[in-house]
Amino acid sequence: MxxxxxxxxxxxxxxxxxxxxxxxxxxxxxxxxxxxxxxxxxxxxxxxxxxxxxxxxNTFPGQLKLKLRSKTGHFAFPLFGGYHHLRPGVDFIASPNSGSGRVGGFCSAAVVTQLDTTVFSDLAAQQRFLQKPLHRNGIAISARYTRQISTLPIALRQHLESAAFMLTIVPKLTASLAPTQSQQPRLDVLESAWTKATTATHGKESPSVALRVDAELxxxxxxxxxxxxxxxxxxxxxxxxxxxxxxxxxxxxxxxxxxxxxxxxxxxxxxxxxxxxxxxxxxxxxxxxxxxxxxxxxxxxxxxxxxxxxxxxxxxxxxxxxxxxxxxxxxxxxxxxxxxxxxxxxxxxxxxxxxxxxxxxxxxxxxxxxxxxxxxxxxxxxxxxxxxxxxxxxxxxxxxxxxxxxxxxxxxxxxxxxxxxxxxxxxxxxx
Ligand SMILES: [Zn+2]
Missing domain, CATH: 3.40.630.10 (Zn peptidases)
Known part of the structure; x- marks a missing residue:
């Protein structure tokens, strides 16, 4: 032994x-x-x-960062230059086919909105969703719904892919490998870490996020x-x-x-x-x-x-x-x-x-x-x-x-x- x-x-x-x-x-x-x-x-x-x-x-040899920007004047949480950092590997990982990207920075941060899951069943919700430009902002979606994305009409899927980034909120981080790379950065975020970070920094508001992914296919x-x-x-x-x-x-x-x-x-x-x-x-x-x-x-x-x-x-x-x-x-x-x-x-x-x-x-x-x-x-x-x-x-x-x-x-x-x-x-x- x-x-x-x-x-x-x-x-x-x-x-x-x-x-x-x-x-x-x-x-x-x-x-x-x-x-x-x-x-x-x-x-x-x-x-x-x-x-x-x-x-x-697809590989992730360079930077991998995800941080939530604190609300102005919020000093209750341990801050690193105004951000709450999530830890790669522990709080989040790259989704297998994630592309590279850099969103947010010192003076700007992108807002991430939770996907309205009525888009899976309601045509009016689909129309509303299509009218909202996403290219500067990100979408967060619970892992429970990711399978249903493939059932959406192509226009909606394309619209989702036009988002600046995609976060999948998962109950457990489970990595795997992909032979292809998507256009947008995609991260899997541990549910407990996400809840903790968003409550600490934003309460009930849509969190603002900065992230960086260096992917290499x-x-x-x-x-x-x-x-x-x-x-x-x-x-x-x-x-x-x-x-x-x-x-x-x-x-x-x-x-x-x-x-x-x-x-x-x-x-x-x-x-x-x-x-x-x-x-x-x-x-x-x-x-x-x-x-x-x-x-x-x-x-x-x-x-x-x-x-x-x-x-x-x-x-x-x-x-x-x-x-x-x-x-x-x-x-x-x-x-x-x-x-x-x-x-x-x-x-x-x-x-x-x-x-x-x-x-x-x-x-x-x-x-x-x-x-x-x-x-x-x-x-x-x-x-x-x-x-x-x-x-x-x-x-x-x-x-x-x-x-x-x-x-x-x-x-x-x-x-x-x-x-x-x-x-x-x-x-x-x-x-
Ligand atoms: Zn294995």
């Missing part, structure tokens, strides 16, 4: 920049995995274990999968595959970064532990075991989709694939995506779990496009995706940190997966 903790600490360290696309975060993480593969003497399938691919991704950014294998002793042309994505959400602004301890330093650490296990002379497998650390999962399963379109081992020679993502908790057990699709293999997993008394509960789920197993499943490769349940609630936020990751079921999941792979042909004795 000390090595597991160290792996997770290394991958979540500030210099890894959240393993995203700003300040070479993903490249640093890839280098780290490459060096671990090398230390274990794993065999490459390509030079430097590398399978490169390109992606488009990176096009044809080169990322990579890292692929290594241990040749099978008996059937080297049959493959068992272990996968985990090493990328995460990167940074927002100059200081906020997403450590991604549970998502997915935990699964990457598990992959490296399994690689270390099968690399030992006494555990050399009967079938070849392939280890793939995927890039760009958070950007939309880009690395794994690229792999199935450019497979480095024939997909029909993959006997089974185990994908590892979110393995840092476990007080409520483990969920197995595709467990319902593959009842035979799921029963095997259950039997092994009972024999070992490994995890308190194994729950089977149907198919889900929620991690890197999915592109393989879609191509007919039998695959499970395992994740742990319970413990921390941090997810796609700055709180997903190594220090608070409980790793409750980590050791038992390791035993379970190695037993499972052994039973499927990883162990020489079983064949």
């Amino acid at each position: 000390p090595r597991v903790r160290r792996t997770i600490q290394d991958l979540t360290a500030p210099d890894m920049q959240g393993r995203g696309y700003v300040r070479n975060g993903d490249l640093k993480a890839a280098d780290y995995i490459r060096s671990r593969f090398r230390q274990l003497n794993l065999q490459p399938l390509t030079p430097n274990y590398t399978q490169a691919f390109l992606l488009d991704v 990176k096009q044809n950014y080169q990322a990579q999968n890292l692929v290594a294998y241990i040749p099978g002793q008996i059937r080297p042309d049959s493959f068992l595959v272990v996968t985990a994505h090493y990328d995460h959400l990167g940074t927002m602004g100059k200081h906020a970064y997403f450590p991604g301890a549970n998502d997915n330093a935990s699964g990457t650490a598990m992959l490296l532990e399994l690689a270390a296990f099968y690399a030992r002379a006494e555990n050399k497998p009967a079938y070849s075991v392939v280890f793939i650390a995927f890039g760009a999962e958070e950007a939309g399963l880009i690395g794994s989709s690229f792999f199935v379109n450019h497979p480095l081992v024939p997909l029909d020679r993959i006997r089974f694939l185990v994908n590892l993502d979110l393995l840092g908790t476990g007080s409520e057990g483990v969920t197995v995506v595709n467990g319902r699709e593959l009842p035979g293999q799921f029963q095997l997993l259950q039997r092994l779990n009972e024999a070992r008394q490994a995890v308190p509960s194994l729950a089977a789920r149907g198919r889900a496009a929620n991690s890197d197993h999915f592109p393989f499943s879609e191509r007919g490769v039998p695959a499970f995706f395992l994740y742990t349940r319970g413990g921390i609630a941090a997810y796609h936020d700055v709180q997903d940190r190594a220090e608070t990751l409980p790793l409750t079921a980590f050791a038992s999941v390791f035993v379970l997966i190695s037993d499972f792979l052994n039973a499927l042909g990883a162990h020489p004795i079983s064949k």
